[in-house]
Amino acid sequence: MITYRKKPTERSEKRDNMFPFPAIRPGQKEMLEDVREIINVGGTLIAHAPTGIGKTAAALAPALEYAVKNDKIVFFLTSKQSQHKIVIDTLKLIKNKKNVDFTAIDIISKQAMCPRGIAKEYYAVFNELCKIGQKTGECSYARNYNKDVTHYITENILHVEELKDICTSMGACPHKTASNAIANAHVAVCDYNYVFSDILETILDKTNRSLSDMILIIDEAHNLPDRIRNHLSRELSVNALREAAREVKSANAHVENKIIHNHLTKIIRSFNEFAKDVSGDEHNIEKRVIVNSINKVLSESLDPTDYDTFANTLKDASARIAENSEDGASYVMNVAEFLAGWNTDLPCSRVFSSSPPAFSLKLLDPSLISRDIIAGVHAAVMMSGTLYPTGMYADILGAKKKKTMLREYE
Ligand code: SF4
16 A cells, blocks of 8 residues: 655645656656646657656656556666666655655566576576476575565665665565566566567566556667567577587487487588578578478478477477586577577568578567557657657557657757
8 A cells, every 4th residue: 555654735746746856947847748648648658858858757757646646557668777777766766855655666687687697598598497496496586485575675766786685685586576576566667578578468467467557658769669679580590500409419418409419400401401502692581481491301300390399399408408518508599599489470571691591580560569569558658869750650669640649859
């Protein structure tokens, strides 16, 4: 429950205006009023606002006012961890100056918050090892739910490094503690990926909230289209396949490793054959060309399998290989991720480059991911000093024209 320390008239006034500074600049005032309006009516604001105007406070104050009063959660999304600091500092200022209680959680990737040595592994291998550690009970941090530390991080607004240190010193997993705390938070400060990737589903499940409970503030939003495209982009070279085969071979003589090594060797051979048959530097190729070629190789093997099963086998084997090989398993995981990504039904460009031989996959239209999210949240504020022309960004990200406010501030 939210508690206020001031008498009723004063506290409602504080909740109605959470702007924490004594003076407001002209462009900042205009932006704050637009943010307040779009959040009140629901929709998207695309704000081109120069550096120095005070965008963070102009967006955060009205969003927080609405979230506290209407039981919503503000997701303040950034493209870099370095941008979290100003957001957390502004939230601390609001809490102190306005004397209003609210909960804010600063969170980064699980890997960057993990206190264990496995955090040094390739991220996808790390994810597998983390899952195994939780399942088997090998990770003591995951087992240790600490009520006191959860209480502390919800009562105090902390930078993620402070949060990580406190959780680690109390023997609790920093990421798990922080993500559980988001369930009752008014603000979460995190990376774009928390909303514009499959992490969103986990977050909604964990927080027991729906998209319409979210108010998004997307900082440096000119980066968002490329971040969405890159998140679904993959590349696989014949060299990377060779490295994956080497990792498997150096792991141990596990019978499954021998089979995987055999399959990888055959795929390398078939890709080399493919490279010999094409002329020129770059070619667009269809999804089925690679899928069929790999399926053929795998089905003719002494231990027959198929494309999807092999991709899953590689993923599952990567943690075991990483634990048994001095070379880790980053290439094995890279192959697994490429195979899974290549098979997507989303419209992507698929290219083969001959020198060095490599296949690449890139999502063409970021709005395929962003459109439904932007339409589904309560309100979204996208802001940047280079979000111009604003209408172009609305189109690229699939914001509905009728519900979108385009603004440029000075
Ligand atoms: S559960 Fe937490 S502490 Fe354990 S491996 Fe995963 S991220 Fe690290």
